[in-house]
Structure formats: C-alpha cells, structure tokens
Amino acid sequence: MSEKFRPQFHFAPRAGWLNDPNGMIRIDGAYHLFFQHDPDSTLHGPMHWGHARSTDLVTWEELPVALHPTELGTCFSGSAIETANGELKLFYTAHQRPDDRDFQTQCLVHADRALTAFTPEPANPVIDNPGLECFRDPKVIWHAATARWIMAVTQGQSIGFYSSTDLIDWTFESAFGETDGRHSDGPWECPDLVAMRAPDGSEHWILLVGIGSGAYGPGSGNQYFVGQFDGHRFVNANAPETELWLDYGRDFYAAQTFFDRTGAAPVNIAWASNWTYARTTPTQAFRGVMSLPREMHLVETQQGLRLAQQIPAGVKQAFVAHTGATGTYRQDIAIDLAVGQQAAIALFGERSPHFVAHRTSGTTATIRTIRADVAGMPDFAHNYIVDLAYPTDGPLALELYVDRGLAELGTSDGQVWITNLFFPEHPAGVVTVTTLKALENV
Structure with a gap:
C-alpha cells in the first residue's frame, strides 16, 4: 500500500471505488464508517456499503463489505441508528434503473451489536417511491420532543421529512428548500439533521445538504442551514437567499455526522472529491478518499449563528508526530x-x-x-x-x-x-x- 497518493490519516479503501460516507455511528467506544463502494472497480459501479472502524478517528481498520445489492437494487447512501434498547439499524436507498431512469426506495437492515451481521427487513422497502426520480439518502435521527424517529431524504431540489414510531411505517411530514440556499442543475443530496446548542444554551437545528454541481467552488459542495425543527417542519433562521458552506474548497462533499448517544459534539466526515472529475483521479488500486473528521460547534457572529469546525485533538496530535x-x-x-x-x-x-x-x-x-x-x-x-x-x-x-x-x-x-x-x-x-x-x- 505504498501508492504515491495513498493518504496516511484520511481513510481510503484498500481497493476499489469510494464515494459518500454512509451509516456513520459511534457505538461501544468505536466509530463505524460505512461508505459507498464498488469493491471490484475503481469506477462508480454497482454500489455496496464498504465498512471501516476506528477507536481514535486516526487509524482505520477496513472490514468486510457490509451491504450487497439485492433484488430491490444496489445500495445507495443512508444512515445508522441505535435504538433505546441497544438495537442497531441501517437505512439505505435501494436503486434500480428500469427503462433507463432512476427508481429509488428506502430500506431497513437489522444489524448485530458488533456490526458484523446484517439482515434485511422483510417489509422492505419501508418507504416506497412517491413518484420521484430522485428520492434517496435517508438520514434517520431520534426526535426526543415528539418521541419519534425522523427521516430526512432528498427529493430533487428539496429535503423531505418523514416520521415513524417503529422504523417501518413512515408518514410524510413536510419538505424544505425549494426556495432556500443554492440550487443547480442536479439534485440536492445526502441530507443530515443535527440538534446543537448555541453559546447561550439555546437549541438550534443544523441541516446539511450536498449539492452535486454549481457549489461555491466549481462542481460539488456542501451547504448548511441553521434553523428550528419541531418534528414536523424545518424553519430556516436566515433569509432564503443566504448561502452557508461547510467548506469552500472543491473536495468536500456528502458530509455526514456520526450517530452518537454520548452527548459529544457532532463529528462530520465528507467525501474528499468532486463529481466533476472524481472518476479520473490518478490513483491505481483505489479511487476516493474521505476528509479528516471535524467537530462542529455553533458560534455567534455579526450575521447570526454559524458553524465552526475543529479537527479533533487526537487527530491533530497524530499529524504533529508525522511532520517529515x-x-x-x-x-x-x-x-x-x-x-x-x-x-x-x-x-x-x-x-x-x-x-x-x-x-x-x-x-x-x-x-x-x-x-x-x-x-x-x-x-x-x-x-x-x-x-x-x-x-x-x-x-x-x-x-x-x-x-x-x-x-x-x-x-x-x-x-x-x-x-x-x-x-x-x-x-x-x-x-x-x-x-x-x-x-x-x-
């Protein structure tokens, strides 16, 4: 693994294609990073979920492929959760191409505590396609105030919100974003919804949204919104035309945070690439790499609340030790x-x-x-x-x-x-x- 551009502390697969981070969860002292993966090619092909684990966000152990394509389709992006009784669940988008058009549904997988065994829910898909060509990337969170699970899912140029009490039967609540933030030719992608505290202790909600083209830096990028979410609707705290960016570079896309019941600051990881040229990067055995993890905090500015991101202390220390x-x-x-x-x-x-x-x-x-x-x-x-x-x-x-x-x-x-x-x-x-x-x- 001595390839010229293989990173030391940014995760990259041993072989094959990598794009979006998926199913990120911190459980029993370990961080689990799933990712969009074709183990048999360095080009985007039939999507699987690759799997890596770390105890320090510095050293990553690549594990066997977790999710494989089924009769419902290939395995597009999604999320992972831990229930109150300690059960682990994965959600992903099943993707097919009938008649040369995307057809996408949301599916549930039951996992063991070690995240080594994965059993599809017999009732899959748990959310059928409502007639949208772009309907993917389910991010599931627990909303304590309404005692329900909430799913954020991309539906073209907006984000839809669904609710459930049992993770199988889902009810559509609302959609956000058709007139807010940056829009472009392609759909919004890979949403994430995170509750955070401002410096004064008040609760606010952060909605992360990937934009595949037309971002601040040419091509792909990651915007975010600050607002309120009551379990039904997301309300933007800023004017609709306000654009906020997690990163202003060209290679930070599809950012997701770890599901984490410890109460620690949210930590995100993004795909460090850009759909404009992702398929042509000059690596050999692998193609695709993740960003460093970043802790997210809300800070007060003259323009209102904004996100600040910091590299975790352990990751900083690892870099200091490798300066030659x-x-x-x-x-x-x-x-x-x-x-x-x-x-x-x-x-x-x-x-x-x-x-x-x-x-x-x-x-x-x-x-x-x-x-x-x-x-x-x-x-x-x-x-x-x-x-x-x-x-x-x-x-x-x-x-x-x-x-x-x-x-x-x-x-x-x-x-x-x-x-x-x-x-x-x-x-x-x-x-x-x-x-x-x-x-x-x-």
Whole structure:
C-alpha cells in the first residue's frame, strides 16, 4: 500500500471505488464508517456499503463489505441508528434503473451489536417511491420532543421529512428548500439533521445538504442551514437567499455526522472529491478518499449563528508526530499582513502558490485557492477567491493539514475551511510562505 497518493490519516479503501460516507455511528467506544463502494472497480459501479472502524478517528481498520445489492437494487447512501434498547439499524436507498431512469426506495437492515451481521427487513422497502426520480439518502435521527424517529431524504431540489414510531411505517411530514440556499442543475443530496446548542444554551437545528454541481467552488459542495425543527417542519433562521458552506474548497462533499448517544459534539466526515472529475483521479488500486473528521460547534457572529469546525485533538496530535518526508504533516501558519499586503503559500516544494492570503481592509481578507491542470482530468484547475474576516487582535491564523496531496486549510477559528486534492510530482515537498506587497502574476 505504498501508492504515491495513498493518504496516511484520511481513510481510503484498500481497493476499489469510494464515494459518500454512509451509516456513520459511534457505538461501544468505536466509530463505524460505512461508505459507498464498488469493491471490484475503481469506477462508480454497482454500489455496496464498504465498512471501516476506528477507536481514535486516526487509524482505520477496513472490514468486510457490509451491504450487497439485492433484488430491490444496489445500495445507495443512508444512515445508522441505535435504538433505546441497544438495537442497531441501517437505512439505505435501494436503486434500480428500469427503462433507463432512476427508481429509488428506502430500506431497513437489522444489524448485530458488533456490526458484523446484517439482515434485511422483510417489509422492505419501508418507504416506497412517491413518484420521484430522485428520492434517496435517508438520514434517520431520534426526535426526543415528539418521541419519534425522523427521516430526512432528498427529493430533487428539496429535503423531505418523514416520521415513524417503529422504523417501518413512515408518514410524510413536510419538505424544505425549494426556495432556500443554492440550487443547480442536479439534485440536492445526502441530507443530515443535527440538534446543537448555541453559546447561550439555546437549541438550534443544523441541516446539511450536498449539492452535486454549481457549489461555491466549481462542481460539488456542501451547504448548511441553521434553523428550528419541531418534528414536523424545518424553519430556516436566515433569509432564503443566504448561502452557508461547510467548506469552500472543491473536495468536500456528502458530509455526514456520526450517530452518537454520548452527548459529544457532532463529528462530520465528507467525501474528499468532486463529481466533476472524481472518476479520473490518478490513483491505481483505489479511487476516493474521505476528509479528516471535524467537530462542529455553533458560534455567534455579526450575521447570526454559524458553524465552526475543529479537527479533533487526537487527530491533530497524530499529524504533529508525522511532520517529515512522508508527505503527511500539519503546519500552523500565522501571517501578519498590512492592508493591501499578500502572502503566498506554496505546497509540495513547488514555486507557484496554492493559496494566497490578501488583507483587503482593516477587517477583511481573502484567500485565493489555485490549482493547476492535471493531465486527463478536465476542469480540475481552478483559481477563485474565498472571503473572510481579518482578525483585529493579531495575525491571520491558518492551520494546514496535508496528507499525500490532500490539503485541508482552516482559518477564522474554524468558520472557514478549504479542502482541495492535489496530485503533485513530489507529495512530500516542503511548504513555503512568502509575504509580498503585490503578487501580480497570481
């Protein structure tokens, strides 16, 4: 497993294709990560659920494939839950292509406590198709206030909410999003619904939604909404046109959080790729990699409540211990810029910058993210700007994680992240930071 671009701390399968994280659950001291997987090809094919387990979010053990296609179809994305009496359940979308059109239904699987045995529910599908070509990615949560299970499922350009008391009979409650947030040619995907506490202790709900094309960075991306959910309807706390992004890079999609009864801060993981070029990345035995895990917290800003994300302490420490020639390292960067000044950050021992920070005023800044062409990957190159606040009490602080070409850059106390894949000639090359008054050719 010494492939040039195989990461050390970002999960990737031993072999085959990987995309969306599925069925994420923390149980009995272990994190279980299921994922969209074709074990027999490095291209998106008949979807299975791959399976990996970790006790520290750093080292992952890949386990046997968990879900296989059945007569109901292949196994698209979904979620996992633990009931009050300790039973474990998986939900997924069964996918078929009759008459060359998508036909999708929601299915239930019963699992043993060790998540090694999986038994389909005889009544599957538990939710039949209501006449939608796009009807997938069930995320199931427990809603304590109404003592019911809630399922969020994508239905084209909106998210539908269903309720159940027994996980088999489901009732449609409402839909959200037709006039909110970013829309594009493709459907919304991979919803997640999470209850969180604001700094003042009040409860708010976060709705995560993937957008397959037309995101902030060209192609795929992950938006989120802050609001209230009463077990029936999600109400957006912001104006419908407000767009909030979990990540401003090109390679952070289909983010999901772990189902976790411990009361810990929600932790998400995303697919670190982009449908624009995901099928053409230059890896060999495998294709597809996950992001680092991120703890989510609500913070108060001048614009209202926003998400901040932090890399868990154990993951940070693992990166600090690997700062040498392996190409896997973490670097904290503090840039003290005068107004109008810029700083170029170049990775992998290369001269051309991959990120450029620019202080545009006393309180504002931008980060330009730059990526060159890679042979055989159309639309991989980019050059665009992300806006952020410049701190009034010190330099601009950046935290950079690099793992064999995959870079995750965080700033603004975790409110801004930029995740990008690179395929450099020398993944283990050094980082250089150059401060200049002007960078005319960037």
